[in-house]
Amino acid sequence: MANSPTLEAIRTAPKVLLHDHLDGGLRPSTIVELAQETGYRGLPSTDPADLGRWFLGAAHSGSLERYLDTFAHTIGVMQTPDALARVASECAYDLAADGVVYAEVRFAPELHVESGLSHQEVVNAVLEGFAQGTKSAAADGYQIRMAGLLSAMRQAASAREIAELAVRYRDAGVVGFDIAGPEAGYPPSRHLDAFEYLRRENAHFTIHAGEGFGLPSIWEALQWCGTDRLGHGVRIFDDVTVHDDGRVELGRLAAYVRDKRIPLEMAPTSNVHTGAAKSIVDHPIGLLRTLYFRVTVNTDNRLMSGCTLGSEMAVLVDAFGYEWSDLQWLTINAMKSAFIPFDERLALINDVIKPAYTALAE
Numbered sequence: 001m002a003n004s005p006t007l008e009a010i011r012t013a014p015k016v017l018l019h020d021h022l023d024g025g026l027r028p029s030t031i032v033e034l035a036q037e038t039g040y041r042g043l044p045s046t047d048p049a050d051l052g053r054w055f056l057g058a059a060h061s062g063s064l065e066r067y068l069d070t071f072a073h074t075i076g077v078m079q080t081p082d083a084l085a086r087v088a089s090e091c092a093y094d095l096a097a098d099g100v101v102y103a104e105v106r107f108a109p110e111l112h113v114e115s116g117l118s119h120q121e122v123v124n125a126v127l128e129g130f131a132q133g134t135k136s137a138a139a140d141g142y143q144i145r146m147a148g149l150l151s152a153m154r155q156a157a158s159a160r161e162i163a164e165l166a167v168r169y170r171d172a173g174v175v176g177f178d179i180a181g182p183e184a185g186y187p188p189s190r191h192l193d194a195f196e197y198l199r200r201e202n203a204h205f206t207i208h209a210g211e212g213f214g215l216p217s218i219w220e221a222l223q224w225c226g227t228d229r230l231g232h233g234v235r236i237f238d239d240v241t242v243h244d245d246g247r248v249e250l251g252r253l254a255a256y257v258r259d260k261r262i263p264l265e266m267a268p269t270s271n272v273h274t275g276a277a278k279s280i281v282d283h284p285i286g287l288l289r290t291l292y293f294r295v296t297v298n299t300d301n302r303l304m305s306g307c308t309l310g311s312e313m314a315v316l317v318d319a320f321g322y323e324w325s326d327l328q329w330l331t332i333n334a335m336k337s338a339f340i341p342f343d344e345r346l347a348l349i350n351d352v353i354k355p356a357y358t359a360l361a362e
């Protein structure tokens with residue numbers, strides 16, 4: 001307790017981010033400028049500070065629909081190669097400045113084709129932006145490795161095509177595939193052909209499951225679709241029983257998730273905003289961590305949740321009394337669960353993460 005992690009110190013610690021949406025992490029000032037440049041009308045405010053507060057307010061409203069509505073404005077200004085590259089570059093820079101050393105940032109090509117871009121042009125622009133942002137961060141002394149995940153929208157029908165694109169770009173900066181969008185009414189098995197294709201190609205993927213919908217979606221994502229990781233997976237908690245005497249009992253699905261070390265991409269603040277958890281103190285991450293599930297901490301949407309990975313960790317320190325050893329454990333969990341090759345994950349753990357946390361804890 002002599003050296004409890006402060007937000008300031010946490011921001012200097014190397015961190016790993018697996019679940020962050022490109023269209024949920026724009027700087028408010030960039031949205032205003034891009035709206036002017038691209039002729040996008042309909043922003044609720046053209047004052048950056050006002051606009052930032054508006055996003056946060058809409059996210060806090062407790063309504064998932066209102067939460068998702070906010071993306072119309074970020075996606076609205078992300079329809080040209082220049083805009084996409086700028087947003088991706090600033091994303092890389094902002095994460096690096098927050099102490100993130102490895103990030104998988106996801107985006108859905110099909111959401112950025114309103115002005116006629118092809119899916120491939122969208123991917124090229126974003127990857128170019130990641131490279132630019134990584135370079136400017138390095139010039140300021142921040143080291144980050146950026147990787148892309150391609151998301152397909154679960155209510156649409158392009159999953160197979162996006163999965164093929166992810167495989168085509170697997171050696172060019174895209175490390176995996178994801179399914180995002182509203183869960184209720186759109187079970188992951190709807191896109192089974194995409195997942196079967198990815199498995200035949202020995203490719204990696206994650207599925208948003210157990211956020212808006214409960215155990216059946218987690219079960220489908222794992223046992224039917226064969227996902228490598230669970231996007232959120234918060235509701236796995238429904239399969240964990242805590243008895244009055246404190247004894248904890250896992251149902252078959254929860255036991256499977258823990259036994260197989262299935263990574264849970266949890267984003268505490270976002271989960272509270274969308275109603276997947278009541279509050280941070282009540283967030284299942286507290287118990288799941290003590291039970292040694294493969295828990296990871298993520299931002300999800302930095303703009304809508306008004307958070308960074310550093311601030312998410314600080315919030316957990318406040319709620320659960322986490323020490324540096326806990327933050328290191330969560331960070332190594334995330335690094336082990338990344339979609340880059342094993343030797344590269346190991347190098348980041350041994351050469352970057354462990355030495356830094358050892359020094360911080362002293």
Ligand SMILES: [Zn+2]
Pocket residue numbers: 019021180208231300
């Ligand atoms: Zn998400």
